[in-house]
Amino acid sequence: MFGLYLHIPFCEKKCSYCDFYSIESTEHIDRFVDTLLAELRLRSAAGQQPFTSVFFGGGTPSLLRPHDMHRITSLLRELFVFTDDCEWTMECNPGTVTLERLQGYRAAGINRLSFGVQSFQASELAFLDRIHNADEAVTAMLLARQAGFDNVNMDLMFAVPGQTLESLSDNLQRMVALQPDHISAYSLIYEHGTPLYADLLKGRVKPLPEEIDAEMYHLVISTLRAHGYEQYEVSNFSKAGRRCRHNLTYWHGEPYLAFGPSAHGFIGTTRYWNYRSLTAWTQHVLKGALPEANHEVLTESDLLTEHVFLHLRADGLRPLETQDRFGIDVRVALQPDLGYWIDAGFLTDDGDLLSLTAEGYRVCDEISSKAAARLAG
Numbered sequence: 169m170f171g172l173y174l175h176i177p178f179c180e181k182k183c184s185y186c187d188f189y190s191i192e193s194t195e196h197i198d199r200f201v202d203t204l205l206a207e208l209r210l211r212s213a214a215g216q217q218p219f220t221s222v223f224f225g226g227g228t229p230s231l232l233r234p235h236d237m238h239r240i241t242s243l244l245r246e247l248f249v250f251t252d253d254c255e256w257t258m259e260c261n262p263g264t265v266t267l268e269r270l271q272g273y274r275a276a277g278i279n280r281l282s283f284g285v286q287s288f289q290a291s292e293l294a295f296l297d298r299i300h301n302a303d304e305a306v307t308a309m310l311l312a313r314q315a316g317f318d319n320v321n322m323d324l325m326f327a328v329p330g331q332t333l334e335s336l337s338d339n340l341q342r343m344v345a346l347q348p349d350h351i352s353a354y355s356l357i358y359e360h361g362t363p364l365y366a367d368l369l370k371g372r373v374k375p376l377p378e379e380i381d382a383e384m385y386h387l388v389i390s391t392l393r394a395h396g397y398e399q400y401e402v403s404n405f406s407k408a409g410r411r412c413r414h415n416l417t418y419w420h421g422e423p424y425l426a427f428g429p430s431a432h433g434f435i436g437t438t439r440y441w442n443y444r445s446l447t448a449w450t451q452h453v454l455k456g457a458l459p460e461a462n463h464e465v466l467t468e469s470d471l472l473t474e475h476v477f478l479h480l481r482a483d484g485l486r487p488l489e490t491q492d493r494f495g496i497d498v499r500v501a502l503q504p505d506l507g508y509w510i511d512a513g514f515l516t517d518d519g520d521l522l523s524l525t526a527e528g529y530r531v532c533d534e535i536s537s538k539a540a541a542r543l544a545g
């Protein structure tokens with residue numbers, strides 16, 4: 169697999185919890201698209217093998233007009249090669265879409281949408297500073313189907329202060345009723361540097377107790393499984409054949425190119441990241457220089473640790489693959505913990521694949537961190 173990520177750094181309004189790079193302005197979009205096209209040309213030599221996924225993230229990519237998207241996808245096709253079944257995803261804020269826009273994105277080659285729904289409760293959406301309401305989320309899904317999208321993700325947030333098991337259950341029922349093909353469900357994180365984190369420090373918000381967070385996660389897993397969603401990563405659930413290929417590229421340690429301010433790429437053993445500033449990124453690209461703020465070269469030990477950590481959290485670890493790639497027998501290297509995790513029902517070993525059970529996903533952080541630490545040590 170080979171992925172391509174493009175970061176669109178504009179939002180109508182910043183959400184209180186968000187630490188992704190974006191600015192609350194749309195006045196620079198035309199210049200941004202011109203600069204993004206220039207960055208694509210700068211890096212075109214790096215992408216000679218066919219790409220299997222493209223992901224427009226942000227920020228709010230749906231602030232781009234279909235015409236902008238068409239310019240970007242046209243140049244991508246001119247410069248790079250894509251597999252026939254390439255997944256082209258675009259993140260959309262439900263408060264920004266119309267049928268005409270969605271049809272335009274579809275015509276530009278986008279074949280998968282990801283809606284940041286988060287909740288159907290007015291109080292929770294207000295707490296998170298989302299710009300959309302529940303009706304707009306429902307409408308966005310109907311319009312997406314009308315525009316011909318047969319692969320749609322919805323994001324759901326839980327452990328939001330003020331949320332109860334009842335309101336989360338209502339969110340889940342309303343979401344599955346819309347029949348998205350994929351659901352990403354995340355517990356609210358208090359990221360450093362966000363307004364939410366500042367409110368936490370000042371005692372203005374109080375996180376839900378850990379045991380409620382755990383109960384909510386359990387409710388998410390059991391409800392989505394009961395509605396035919398397969399859990400294939402700690403936070404990701406899909407209908408058959410609808411796993412997100414782009415995310416799997418990250419979790420399987422496969423290469424991906426990245427474009428746009430703050431975007432992170434990974435090629436060979438090198439991870440690079442662009443300037444987290446629209447101004448600095450633009451200045452570098454317009455001078456004909458790669459807008460890389462920095463990069464790091466991963467050692468063999470780093471790569472092994474990431475390989476085990478990420479595969480365990482996602483769709484499982486294949487000991488034979490790890491042996492071939494790193495010369496390590498993980499069944500030996502992870503003892504005695506591995507035996508305990510299997511006996512406790514957290515992991516299964518079918519002879520080919522070590523994978524987390526539903527119970528295992530609930531203690532995934534502990535298992536993946538301990539496995540990574542044991543291999544690093």
Ligand code: SF4
Binds near residue numbers: 226284
């Ligand atoms: S719309 Fe998305 S990217 Fe923009 S601030 Fe909210 S969560 Fe962050």
